[in-house]
Amino acid sequence: MLEIWDYTEKKWGEDQADRYVQGLVAAINDLQGKPRRWRPVRDDALAGVFFFRYRHHYIFFRELSRATLGVINILHENMDFPSHLKVDDEQSGNE
Numbered sequence: 001m002l003e004i005w006d007y008t009e010k011k012w013g014e015d016q017a018d019r020y021v022q023g024l025v026a027a028i029n030d031l032q033g034k035p036r037r038w039r040p041v042r043d044d045a046l047a048g049v050f051f052f053r054y055r056h057h058y059i060f061f062r063e064l065s066r067a068t069l070g071v072i073n074i075l076h077e078n079m080d081f082p083s084h085l086k087v088d089d090e091q092s093g094n095e
Contacts, residue, residue, distance in 0.1 A: 001025075001074065004057070020055070024074065027054040031061070032069055053077075 001021055009017035031037060031052055038050035041060065049072060051060045060072040 004074065024054055024057065024059070027052065028059060028061070028069065028071060031059075032067060035063075 001024065004024070005017045005021045008020050037052060039052065041049040041051055043049075048062050049060055050062070051058050053059075056077050058075050058077065060075065061069045062072065064070045
């Protein structure tokens with residue numbers, strides 16, 4: 001999330017960076033316990049991974065327990081999702 005804050009701060013200023021990252025955190029917290037808002041990633045290699053869009057970013061996560069989500073990655077809408085998610089999945093040992 002620091003990269004998102006840094007980019008936003010350079011482009012639009014510190015106040016906007018703070019608001020955007022706070023909004024991301026609030027969106028993640030709001031997803032907990034609301035599985036109807038989750039969208040599954042349609043890739044057999046990423047079973048159990050869901051996503052949610054917040055403005056220009058997609059939040060990819062797994063449910064760790066009923067009250068906890070594990071964020072895998074937060075990617076800008078212009079990024080190549082499959083390659084970023086594949087790298088993250090390999091690094092976590094879930095090849």
